[in-house]
Amino acid sequence: MREFVPVVIGVLVRRGAGFAAAEDAVQDALVEAIRVWPSNPPADPKAWLITVAWRRFADAARADAARRRREELVEQQPAPGPASTTDDTLHLYFLCAHPSLSPSSAVALTLRAVGGLTTRQIAAAYLVPEATMAQRISRAKRTVSGVRFDRPGDVATVLRVLYLVFNEGYSGDVDLSAEAIRLTRQLAAGYDHPEVSGLLALMLLHHARRASRTGPGGELVPLAAQDRSRWDTRLIAEGVEILQAALARDRLGEFQAQAAIAALHADAPAAAETDWVQILEWYDELAALTDSPIVRLNRAVAVGEADGPRAGLAALAALDDTLPRYTAVAAYLHERAGELDTAARLYAEAAHRALHLAERDHLIRQAARLNAR
Template structure:
């Protein structure tokens, strides 16, 4: 049985049920029951129309549940004159489902979980393993999210920006458990790009592809972090880089620049350099200027300062850091790097140790600790 096909059909079938009048929570439950039935039946009796089969079975599951709870829920369910599977189902509701799962009323964590469940087709157990939380905890999170959006109707277009931020959150989680969240985020963003002609959707897809292309070189065999400048670029996936650059160029040609396109342009410049020394830092600073103009993000300003340090020297980079909040994530690491480049090894060692204590993950913490130890060892000689 084609598991990929099943997962791809889930958002469409949920959308059909919601458009027919089911609330989101009930529709998602009914589709999950239909999937269980499909796993049981399809191996020996595969349907000619998988989508139509799932719509029919899921709708019957929904009606059975609705009838059983009609008196308590005080809800009238229309049973007669329903369109047959395949009739009137030409509308693709997947896009609306993206918007629903990224509804502003949800917390980012809930939006991510609901997107992976309803649009991505992952099980609650898979999502829990990926986020390293108990399955019961994730089940509660998803249930609360479903209840929150159950009253939301498909009456207005959703916010593409919110959907993209949710997908980027998924991508940045990377890999854990048996689910590659980076790969899943790329799959979902490809799916979204196929349904909406939007330059920022293309920009995000390009950014993901370009970052993902460097994944094989990001860690050493012992699991330690390898900085971009030290990575073995022969390990980079040139196929993904080529695709990412092509997608980006098509998006930039629409002349409606957004933050994900600007970030992707920076990633493309890194990918284009055969060696770290050949990196076009001047152009990267220019793209960071655009990113800061678009977003005003302090994190973008921080990254720009590092790029300025590469393009114009460490002193210029340190000057660009002035005015930024030292509490910013990775501020100490950036400052440490620039101070080391400027020859102030005592300050750099102290800042590397400070950055290690604030690191968000073990790999980064160990890398920064090694940097501090390296400088301290040199200072003692």
């Protein structure tokens, strides 16, 4: 049933329902479907949900005297039925990525309205109480309730929201990386844009390495040390194919450039065979597109691999040393340069600054390894 949620919400909103009222009506219809379908499954599940949700909305509108104008609009609408899946779903993508929403609210609303996840599932994925997430979603729905679909949405904002979902990874009973891939596939099917394809390719190429990113005890395994036989070659091949088609359109964007870097890593049979010269060239393209400090930090690593650790340290020195992972990168480059005491000290300092437990433990092990030499 979950795959019909964005379609049905989109139909109700397009026919005059406010976003919050439409979402509530669809949830009521889903509850009714759970009760009715096992014994009496409909021939057209989507049409059934649209019809029942529309009736729930109409009932609520009639019961609320303050919404008489809405009731008149409801009565004027044609009989409900199936609608264009692609168009209505795209409307929801752009609505959920509205610039008036904070990133966290946009992600939560996307997972709820487009992904069809329950409030409990979203709360568990973000490790917050269900009541907290319910309030966040309610505020987001109120924010967008008066937004009209009379202007084209911003695809760049939609893609950033989906990328935020992807980077949340896995927690609770929802695999948000897999959910982000599913939603991005859905967007790519209805929105012909090379950056949508670039993001999908990037997600697939990163997700292909998932099984090798942690050891048996949950410890972080850096890219150079990963068991490449555990990489998903099917996802890699699909990601590369999608990326090549996007690049052929000659409308380069940041997600295509990131995907090209990921593809070069995936193409190397071993870490020592990585084409760092090409990766550096792509980081130059990416830096020109975004001028992001984080991109320039990652570029410093690529400089260190392509041109030597001293060149990498020189590139790093031009950046703000308060950047996340700055000290960890400095430690790595100093180790590559043979300055092991400095590297050990910096690894320990980076561990103290790390925001995530797995990263902190990894950096502590690096410091210990050098101190025990």
